[in-house]
């Protein structure tokens with residue numbers, strides 16, 4: 001059944017951008033960049049396939065805004081002008097493949113979440129809070145450090161515009177640096193950058209204000225947590241006040257996600273889901289109830305800017321109900337588009353299952369050298385893949 005008339009396939013707006021549908025590719029690091037964070041043919045191929053697959057807008061994997069803030073092996077960078085020409089190749093291939101697919105650069109500093117392989121990076125945070133799992137205790141940032149990070153983000157926004165991106169997204173979710181300012185769990189500062197919600201969001205407001213002077217109305221989105229899933233962090237009780245304050249900073253849209261690395265130290269009982277590495281990407285999404293796992297946080301949210309909801313969208317019929325509810329404007333997907341970059345067009349044309357082929361197994365995070373869906377790599381031909389989708393992967397692989 002063709003789904004042209006579905007709300008999901010109606011146009012939507014984010015700032016000055018017009019999206020052909022309500023499906024967004026959520027930021028997904030593909031670990032395919034060169035050692036110094038530059039474009040490779042594999043990355044160009046990946047984004048070409050995403051653009052050809054019909055998604056309404058693409059958000060890149062995280063891009064490093066500072067040479068001392070590289071947290072992930074194989075990530076792309078944007079911390080100096082030499083990256084502009086590189087990244088222009090990426091925006092060009094997306095626009096050439098589908099002129100109506102905007103591409104947004106996600107900008108990130110890892111803050112306190114540094115891995116072993118990047119232990120020389122600046123491990124910084126608003127406060128030096130102990131972590132049950134991180135390898136290093138973060139250094140508390142001075143006011144000067146904060147001003148320097150603000151400049152890094154502003155300069156990266158200007159470079160993203162120069163590289164023909166259609167906008168940027170500030171990565172202020174999942175425990176990374178900007179996220180750690182927003183969260184009362186990691187921000188214990190007593191100065192103007194910590195304390196109440198206005199002061200915890202000051203860093204975002206300053207980035208936006210300074211950026212606006214240089215890039216005008218260039219779309220600036222933000223990804224933030226609606227729940228940190230740690231005691232004393234952002235939660236259902238306090239996130240609406242935070243989201244309202246973030247809206248007033250002048251961002252063009254908010255993408256809602258949740259969790260941080262420290263969440264892993266807590267039990268399934270406390271979390272309400274199985275703690276797995278990269279806890280924002282939950283596993284065992286084996287029922288409709290477990291899908292779209294932050295949807296209930298959007299009830300009565302009433303923000304004046306578009307809401308993009310990420311996390312566990314797997315069934316187009318269920319997703320249509322969510323978009324029709326009007327509580328959410330866009331749905332963003334990560335793992336389903338690793339599995340099937342062609343998914344938006346497949347669903348639109350009514351080919352195959354109403355479900356995504358993604359098992360939410362997270363094996364895509366393991367095979368970093370040849371980033372792809374582990375199950376598609378079994379070299380099944382298209383017909384076998386469709387048949388398996390219809391029967392349900394679990395039935396085939398158990």
Ligand SMILES: Cc1cc2nc3c(=O)[nH]c(=O)nc-3n(C[C@H](O)[C@H](O)[C@H](O)COP(=O)(O)O)c2cc1C
Pocket residue numbers: 026027028029030060061062106171173223257280281282310311312313332333334335336364365
């Ligand atoms: C391989 C992989 C890489 C990811 N990289 C990023 C990233 O760079 N930035 C980000 O904000 N989220 C990242 N995420 C999280 C996703 O954007 C998304 O929030 C999460 O996977 C839940 O959505 P899903 O159920 O559609 O996968 C990544 C997820 C995966 C699986």
